[in-house]
Amino acid sequence: MSSIKRVAIVGGTHGNEFSGIYLLKKWQQQPQSISRPSFCSEMVFANPKAHQENKRYLDHDLNRQFGLADLNNPDLTSYEQCRAKAMNQQLGPKGNAQTDFIIDLHNTTSNMGPSLILLQSDEFNRKMGAYIKCKMPETVVEFEDYSSVDEHHFVSSIAKQGVIIEVGPQPQSVIRQDILDWMEALTQHVLDYVHLSNINALPELPETYEAFQYSETLTLPVNEKGERIGMVHKDVQDADFKPIYNGSAIFTLFNGEIITWDGDYEAYPHFINEAAYYDNNLAMSLARKITVKTSDE
Amino acid sequence: MSSIKRVAIVGGTHGNEFSGIYLLKKWQQQPQSISRPSFCSEMVFANPKAHQENKRYLDHDLNRQFGLADLNNPDLTSYEQCRAKAMNQQLGPKGNAQTDFIIDLHNTTSNMGPSLILLQSDEFNRKMGAYIKCKMPETVVEFEDYSSVDEHHFVSSIAKQGVIIEVGPQPQSVIRQDILDWMEALTQHVLDYVHLSNINALPELPETYEAFQYSETLTLPVNEKGERIGMVHKDVQDADFKPIYNGSAIFTLFNGEIITWDGDYEAYPHFINEAAYYDNNLAMSLARKITVKTSDE
Numbered sequence: 001m002s003s004i005k006r007v008a009i010v011g012g013t014h015g016n017e018f019s020g021i022y023l024l025k026k027w028q029q030q031p032q033s034i035s036r037p038s039f040c041s042e043m044v045f046a047n048p049k050a051h052q053e054n055k056r057y058l059d060h061d062l063n064r065q066f067g068l069a070d071l072n073n074p075d076l077t078s079y080e081q082c083r084a085k086a087m088n089q090q091l092g093p094k095g096n097a098q099t100d101f102i103i104d105l106h107n108t109t110s111n112m113g114p115s116l117i118l119l120q121s122d123e124f125n126r127k128m129g130a131y132i133k134c135k136m137p138e139t140v141v142e143f144e145d146y147s148s149v150d151e152h153h154f155v156s157s158i159a160k161q162g163v164i165i166e167v168g169p170q171p172q173s174v175i176r177q178d179i180l181d182w183m184e185a186l187t188q189h190v191l192d193y194v195h196l197s198n199i200n201a202l203p204e205l206p207e208t209y210e211a212f213q214y215s216e217t218l219t220l221p222v223n224e225k226g227e228r229i230g231m232v233h234k235d236v237q238d239a240d241f242k243p244i245y246n247g248s249a250i251f252t253l254f255n256g257e258i259i260t261w262d263g264d265y266e267a268y269p270h271f272i273n274e275a276a277y278y279d280n281n282l283a284m285s286l287a288r289k290i291t292v293k294t295s296d297e
Numbered sequence: 298m299s300s301i302k303r304v305a306i307v308g309g310t311h312g313n314e315f316s317g318i319y320l321l322k323k324w325q326q327q328p329q330s331i332s333r334p335s336f337c338s339e340m341v342f343a344n345p346k347a348h349q350e351n352k353r354y355l356d357h358d359l360n361r362q363f364g365l366a367d368l369n370n371p372d373l374t375s376y377e378q379c380r381a382k383a384m385n386q387q388l389g390p391k392g393n394a395q396t397d398f399i400i401d402l403h404n405t406t407s408n409m410g411p412s413l414i415l416l417q418s419d420e421f422n423r424k425m426g427a428y429i430k431c432k433m434p435e436t437v438v439e440f441e442d443y444s445s446v447d448e449h450h451f452v453s454s455i456a457k458q459g460v461i462i463e464v465g466p467q468p469q470s471v472i473r474q475d476i477l478d479w480m481e482a483l484t485q486h487v488l489d490y491v492h493l494s495n496i497n498a499l500p501e502l503p504e505t506y507e508a509f510q511y512s513e514t515l516t517l518p519v520n521e522k523g524e525r526i527g528m529v530h531k532d533v534q535d536a537d538f539k540p541i542y543n544g545s546a547i548f549t550l551f552n553g554e555i556i557t558w559d560g561d562y563e564a565y566p567h568f569i570n571e572a573a574y575y576d577n578n579l580a581m582s583l584a585r586k587i588t589v590k591t592s593d594e
Contacts, residue, residue, distance in 0.1 A: 171406040171468035177531035234474035
């Protein structure tokens, strides 16, 4: 593992997720708080125009614009598609990036607490999860390693290594102190991990730890016209990372009927009833609980 | 008190407050559930265009457009200003309205639970508060009776009598089952009250009950450029209708400093950290706790 020399912290990828945006403002006043002796840090305010308009995005979700083909397609010219190209120039180019590590800061309206989302399960990331769980045990570590980093469309996929820090519950356009504090602490622990890893000074880590691995996404019940006819069942609301089983109530139709989950494994819903996913009628993501082996050795 | 013959239930005054909008859809399938023998009910979807765009409003906050002078001013031509005139024609005209009673359905991102907001403290409303508190004790009754109904700019001020049903916490653009259930139950109790009042068959009510009366609004701390430099203190967050006193922590600045409340009464914050009030840097409303005498007798 070559060492990490250049780190970027990205806030405001979604314009109405306020914690990262206000943390950037804070760190601009005290840049030493995000620097470490073994690397330099920069900050990027990803979607200032969406923030001005107090929206997630203007034309397209910025956090879906970083596929390699899209970055190289000159016909994609919406605001976020241009912003993605500009960020790729600033931090990338993807595939051969100047930036070694990207931290992308997000909020969710779901009750996910402080969550660390990792796009690959290599040893560097597995050790990071172990380190973070030691320092901040309330953190949930989730692997979304269903495709290679190159194939991901997320901001953090510009660099070879990166994480998504996802903290909730926080309504869009709100700053909650508890959520801001969690995001700041989690970011600091990630920066510490990168530094300690760089200088080969990681503390002893547990051999294994508990994490989650994304499995699938559930959509809300709709009628033949595509209109929603139900909502997330109240027993599942706010129960992010609590298990459901075949037969668990997951939706309540507006006519009172209850819909149960027809699955064949112990599933852990998260991003439950996330406001931003309403465009697509997404209800929640599901994960499996996994035991992660920290080290290759 | 002349009896109430025509009731209107208004949903979607703010396009991203989903509970009222989905309750209207539900009641359109079963209109008998909102009718009573002594009056007829109609439903009004107030701001369908804002809902389509998943926003509070397009040009102006619709729930501030019902001042009498504004309704009669032909130069006010934004979408919501036109919508207000159209609603005034349908339900009003204000001052001499066909509709006797308006229920306007709202959500808040604040932890206000089921709340009944009353714009005047006449005997009809005081008895309504008493009736609702008997049927649904978790309801908070708040009087915002600082000006006459005529002077109010709210949708419900079109009619001589009306209430605002305000239920939270619910992020914008989300449907939570618990919030939907509360809003539906509270609306049904209000309809029952109007009917029982019409036919002179109210049950025995307590002589007095506890309620709140709006006193003032606090704004977030800002710098000389008008930029926010702090947030609601974590001890106040979610503590709607819990008392604060002179010296209570209310804001945390981003630099870590804590700001305390400099007031001379026992105050009850509500609409704490409401997402929609961020445009104006509003932090919370304050109220006094009051003991309401139910009846004039």
